[in-house]
Amino acid sequence: MELPQSMQDALTLAGESIHIPDAQFPSFVEVAFRGVINSNERNAIENLKEFTSKDPAAVKEAYAGLVAMVIEAAKQDTDIESLSSLLEDCKFPPERIKEVSETYQKNKPALQILLGSVGRTPAHIVDVDWRLDYYVKNNHMEKVNEAVYLITLKTELPSQKELQEVQFSCSQEQLQDLVGKLKDACKCLERISQG
Amino acid sequence: MLLMFEDQHKEHLSFLTQVSPDVVKEFCRISMEFIRKGTNPKIFQGAAQKLNVDVDTVHHGVEGLMYLLTESSKLMLNEIDFQDSIMTLGFDEDTRQTLLEIYLQNRREIRTILSEMTMDLPHYHNLEWRFDVQLASRSLRRQTTPTVLFKLHTEDSGVKDTTILQTDPVNLLHLTKVLDEALQEMKSPYCRRIVRNIK
Numbered sequence: 001m002e003l004p005q006s007m008q009d010a011l012t013l014a015g016e017s018i019h020i021p022d023a024q025f026p027s028f029v030e031v032a033f034r035g036v037i038n039s040n041e042r043n044a045i046e047n048l049k050e051f052t053s054k055d056p057a058a059v060k061e062a063y064a065g066l067v068a069m070v071i072e073a074a075k076q077d078t079d080i081e082s083l084s085s086l087l088e089d090c091k092f093p094p095e096r097i098k099e100v101s102e103t104y105q106k107n108k109p110a111l112q113i114l115l116g117s118v119g120r121t122p123a124h125i126v127d128v129d130w131r132l133d134y135y136v137k138n139n140h141m142e143k144v145n146e147a148v149y150l151i152t153l154k155t156e157l158p159s160q161k162e163l164q165e166v167q168f169s170c171s172q173e174q175l176q177d178l179v180g181k182l183k184d185a186c187k188c189l190e191r192i193s194q195g
Numbered sequence: 196m197l198l199m200f201e202d203q204h205k206e207h208l209s210f211l212t213q214v215s216p217d218v219v220k221e222f223c224r225i226s227m228e229f230i231r232k233g234t235n236p237k238i239f240q241g242a243a244q245k246l247n248v249d250v251d252t253v254h255h256g257v258e259g260l261m262y263l264l265t266e267s268s269k270l271m272l273n274e275i276d277f278q279d280s281i282m283t284l285g286f287d288e289d290t291r292q293t294l295l296e297i298y299l300q301n302r303r304e305i306r307t308i309l310s311e312m313t314m315d316l317p318h319y320h321n322l323e324w325r326f327d328v329q330l331a332s333r334s335l336r337r338q339t340t341p342t343v344l345f346k347l348h349t350e351d352s353g354v355k356d357t358t359i360l361q362t363d364p365v366n367l368l369h370l371t372k373v374l375d376e377a378l379q380e381m382k383s384p385y386c387r388r389i390v391r392n393i394k
Contacts, residue, residue, distance in 0.1 A: 119333065125360050134389065141306060
């Protein structure tokens with residue numbers, strides 16, 4: 001795994017005990033990971049009062065370096081070995097490498113889910129509601145007598161908290177057609193997953 | 196069920212009782228043409244000159260027939276009810292037979308035209324799907340995320356629309372299962388009983 005020089009320099013600061021004392025290092029790492037994963041805790045670093053470093057700018061840079069490393073490693077799906085060798089290059093002592101690696105390992109799935117949801121995707125169908133009506137007559141015609149389904153697809157978008165809806169109606173034949181096509185798609189997936 | 200005629204309507208149609216079945220046939224042809232495409236007053240004048248009668252008489256005759264055909268189709272009158280309904284109008288046997296034939300021939304088409312006038316909801320037209328495996332994105336490399344992309348075509352009063360949607364295999368199976376259940380529901384004894392009883 002490779003990082004730009006400026007990021008490596010920042011990360012090197014995080015490995016130095018002058019800037020981040022040993023006692024505070026675990027919570028420093030914890031806060032960096034939490035800040036990435038949970039947008040509500042993005043500024044949690046401000047609450048770490050124990051930092052009495054003489055050089056707050058260096059602490060800030062160290063934090064930025066660690067965060068950049070976390071995101072880049074998750075994005076590239078970096079394994080522990082190459083992460084360790086990167087941290088070694090940045091002069092991290094072994095116990096700090098262990099601390100970062102373990103926290104990374106623990107949080108990697110959550111980080112990758114988060115990164116996977118970045119970007120635009122079409123509305124994602126997560127559920128469906130249906131209602132069956134028997135259409136009897138209307139103001140122009142008696143004895144229409146046919147089944148009508150009202151289908152509501154519930155969809156989700158990464159950027160929106162609430163579910164959205166796509167609504168349409170269909171006759172019995174049209175629903176037959178729709179279900180037939182969905183079954184084709186299911187069969188196709190089954191074949192692929194078995195082959 | 197019988198069709199009830201108002202006196203004015205009977206009067207309009209009475210002209211047709213005095214002409215030959217061929218003329219009635221021609222009037223029916225014109226009526227169907229008007230039901231399909233809307234009225235064209237020029238035709239009335241030509242016909243009035245040929246038959247040597249008032250333009251209004253022709254006009255009323257055609258409109259009376261249009262009303263008779265649309266109203267019977269609207270109520271979906273069966274053969275016997277249609278015959279019984281026109282019994283009171285004073286047509287002879289041959290003309291009644293002609294009218295019945297024309298009604299039965301055109302009922303389907305008239306109902307289709309009527310159904311185009313009714314309120315429409317956005318309804319299903321077609322579904323296209325494809326299966327993709329997402330391999331990478333700008334923010335996350337080395338993925339294998341299976342996705343099913345849908346292009347849903349819907350139609351509302353003749354206006355076509357498409358919606359792009361996606362889902363994952365688990366939700367696809369769920370979606371298929373739930374909609375298949377919806378389809379089966381129509382075949383359930385309860386629904387069949389209701390359908391049998393609504394005539």
